[in-house]
Amino acid sequence: MIQRQENLKTPVQYLKGVGPTLSLRLDKMQIKTVADLLWHIPHRYTDRRNIQPIQKIIPGVFQTIIGSVVGGAPKRLGARKKIYEILIKDETGLALLIFFHFKEDYLQKKYPVGKKLLVHGLCQTFRSQFQFVHPDIEELDEEGKHLSHPILPVYPLTEGLHQKTMRKIIGNALEKFLPFLEETPLAVHKTMQVKLSLKEALYALHHPRENASIEELNEHETIWHQRMAYDELFYLQLGLQMRKSILKENANPLMQSSPIYEKALHLLPFKLTRSQEVALGEIIQDLQKNIPMNRLLEGDVGSGKT
Known part of the structure; x- marks a missing residue:
């Protein structure tokens, strides 16, 4: 699995059809690896069927x-x-x-x-x-x-880069590296409303089927777009849950009786307001716990947050 992911981290410079000069242009769009290139989704499509x-x-x-x-x-x-x-x-x-x-x-x-x-x-x-x-x-x-697909993807570009070039190098990336793409875990995949693999969705977005609706493609409403959106939301939620679990890990409590704390209070050129005392008290309570504090201090400009 690790080796498969490492393949997707291959610098885009070493992909067939790229090289040093083109890789510099891709870098302007933050496309540095093969994975970045595969996830460079078309922003619209050209319909040549009519x-x-x-x-x-x-x-x-x-x-x-x-x-x-x-x-x-x-x-x-x-x-x-x-x-x-x-x-x-x-x-x-x-x-x-x-x-x-x-x-x-x-x-x-x-x-x-x-x-x-x-x-x-x-x-x-x-x-x-x-x-x-x-x-x-x-x-x-x-x-x-036709020698290629009648529906063509149109990609975001930068100066000196052309659609034909982008289509060609993305095609090369799909051919060589798409098999290395890791799918969403099976247990998660079973809960999806869109029963479609990530590989299928990614390939179809770069090479739409001949019977695809051009309106749905350009509005990003196809099942392939939905599958990609699900993946993005799933890993966003997973990241948030991981962050929450980290926040529950043990931490060294900081005691209120610290001499630095008492000295800092006496050095203040003003007396704390009731709201400041309440906020400070709640923060101190959090600092005395054995889990990391996760608190947002909110207040109007000039209300004494600092």
Whole structure:
């Protein structure tokens, strides 16, 4: 069991696809270990199941289309700035994919003429032309089928980190380290209303099922979210109970007759109020017990708490 937990404490730098540079970016989000990465839950999801013909695209909303590459080339915007445009088509029309940050050789090799693509992103129009700026692109197989899941997780990111990179490294972490995840004790698991293992819930949150409700996913109301919430609450309650048990452990009593206590009272430049005397008396009683004191002293500003 200890060895299994140690595996989850592996520094994220040593995970396939990470390395020193990327680990520094992950560190900005407090992702230091494999466990931190596994618990980096998506904050929303992208639904690519509703595929539209290009002719029926609605500008100003996120759309999913499928088209074949007609061609791609760089285009100048003024004297210094360049963009890269990829023109795709389906049976109903044409659309442009626009890239402001690009490597020309990479895009030409990645998306050759005739390549079939699934494109998802915010659709805009410019000079009566449908455009997608830096969309999510997935290459389709010869039959036009998805090569990955139609529902994609969207993760919180930091500067220099991209969704595709995060999805890839989390996928690597799930594949290699998910088997090492310790489940909630069986006795506790039997009391759950959601009969689902932690491994199943964690995997499904990173890779939602094809029939999952996008509304429930984005509202964090799925059974997978409920399972994770149960685990969080269970260990919070367990921690509180452990803290209570520690507070019941034996402690050395402090006696009221201490000369330091008497001297401190005489050095005060004022006489204690009745409320101060009561509060001080209750504190002294606690200090005389053989268990640690667990008390909160409450009072308005200037009421003499110090």
